[in-house]
Amino acid sequence: MANYLLKNHIAVIAICNPPVNALARSVRAKLYDLVKKAISDSDVEGIVVCGSNGIFSAGADISEFSNNKAGLFPTIYDIVMQLESSNKVTLAVIDGIAFGGGLKLALGCHYRLSSTNARFSFPEVKLGILPGAGGTQRFPRVVHLIEAAKWITSGQEHSAYQAHEIGLIDYFLTNNLLDKSMNFIKEIINQSQNLDNRRISKLAVKCGDNIESEIVSQSKVLGKKFRGAVAPLVCWHAVLCGSYATYDQGVLFEKKGTNMLINSDQSKALIHAFFSERMSNKWKLRGEFDFRSQTPLPIKSVGVVGLGTMGRGIVITFLINGFCVYAMKQNKYALDQGINYIRKVLGKEKSNDNKMDFLSSLLVPVNLYSGLQDVDLVIECVYESMELKKKILRRLDAVCKPSTILATNTSTLDIDQLAHATSRPEKVVGMHFFAPAHLMSLLENIYGKMTSPEILSTVMHVGKAIGKNSVLVGNCHGFVGNRMYATYVAESDFMLEEGASPQEIDTVLCKYGFPMGRYQVSDLSGNDVGYKIKESKGLTKKQQPPGTSETIRNQTRYSSLPDLLVEAGRYGFKSNWKGWYDYDAKTKIPQTSPFVTNLINEYRNRNGFIPRKISEQEILERMLFPLINEGFHILEEGIASRPSDIDVVWLNGYAWPRHTGGPMYYAHTVGLPHVLDVLQKHWKMTGSTQPHWKPR
């Protein structure tokens, strides 16, 4: 829980609760006792607080939020106060991670040192709470109030360099952290400094004269980012207290905020999201194999075939995570273009020139398949065509060493058919990345009938190594995410037919918490993408016999509106900023398009739709409930093994608002009986023409 060592009159207290030194109640109790012991021991001149196993602390034990143990004595605040009020010098020595409560302990100490690779964060807001234990009040007394507010409202991680730059840590050290810290604290003790200058709660808040205007402009920026999440707002106000209230008043506000948030629905949903993401790594397959029963194969080099948007993003992802990447494109010009783009993005990401050189040394451009013969894993990312993908997998099969894993980045195609195109179907697997692959955190790993558990274990492990939230899913059209997304798209287009406008639908979705509505997303990613898929199935009007209805295909309801939009050349951003909306090319702000309004009106007239006003509630339910229903189908078929895996897919691949926990969690919060009622109502009205309403 925590260890105590007396060395040269310095008490070294090391937090010890693997894997991340979370401050569970038992850890806090031990820490409290040890700090008390050090303070009362006349042989002790100074106190060092550090963490064991290369980690300071990841903060409060999140699992204690649901059983209220987090609030029991001694709280993190009690220990912070002990450390701060000590008349002996206290020094936090930070290695690895100082997150949340860990960082608050460090702020309780009179001095802070860290290793160069340490990371710092107040991630509480991501769990729907605020940094209690005085965190919101101490932090703006060490760093500028606006900087403190940015850290606390975003929950983002920061490096030791950044922490040092803003004054959070006093020094950072490259090596021998603990030994050097002992020298440091000894020097401080010898200088007999007035510790009152180091007790953060006694200091003034750091804000300049023009703080009011800074607050106003930040309020505007932050307000837009929060999108319905309550915790960032409360965090913002708690930090602002520093600009007009005393420390004690600020702590009181912080306590009230904590009490309000800790049991809120949003916090529960966010904690569900946190644990779901960890749970998805603990994959299982047909009750026979799981993450414990398999050992992943070592993967050192990765081949990527195809350097379009997807391929480039995948190359960047592997490079920045230290893999050697063979980027393959047969056409020399396209290869150069792809490599230049990748280098440009890496240049933006680099923290220094050495790192850039190192990343570049990991990148090997190749224009022949034979260049991929020795890679451990190869991912093909060419466009969505069964024939093309089969052809490429066959060629890879012929040139790659027998142990190479052949992965396909298909978003919809049948993994079994692709696997059977090769002589090693047990080594063929789907790795479905989301664009832009170096920014989106989801990876759907798809197993076919023949994929071996060892290969699954390997790709799940690779997913973690490249910082993705990986979810293991079964093989079906669209897998988990895109299969559910199809209902979302279909139902919104039906509402356009019935009277809603793209703006109305998008506004409801943004109000719910999505960063963009369905039509804005489509314009961004290209309306032609969906069109090509429909074309590949022969569904567009020009592929149908003359006289075919615009609203029916294969006896089910169909909307031709998106097809007409694409046929009019409105692909979205890529076609001169014209899609469902007209965009201002500079601001990218969507404006109602008279062309689209006209297109929709004429379509309604032609097909006998009498437009009606569709309420916000109806829009939201029709967008979300069929998708949730599809989630239940997916569970029933065993395509996903747990509801929480589906939530992870949507939270990380489709920007589902995190504070509502993901679609399956959300269904429980609105009540399954209500979801069922709505499904039944629509199923009765639409019958077999809209099968996505059929309740499970």
Ligand code: COA
């Ligand atoms: N409380 C309880 N358990 C925690 C925890 C915390 N604060 N932080 C991490 N864990 C657990 C995880 O659930 C996981 O458990 P599991 O192995 O049973 O699945 C394990 O510790 C390892 O975490 P993981 O996230 O898989 O490891 P990582 O090395 O990728 O990341 C952290 C480590 C600390 C960066 C990451 O876990 C994190 O951000 N934790 C949350 C920190 C936080 O929010 N603290 C403030 C709490 S108010």
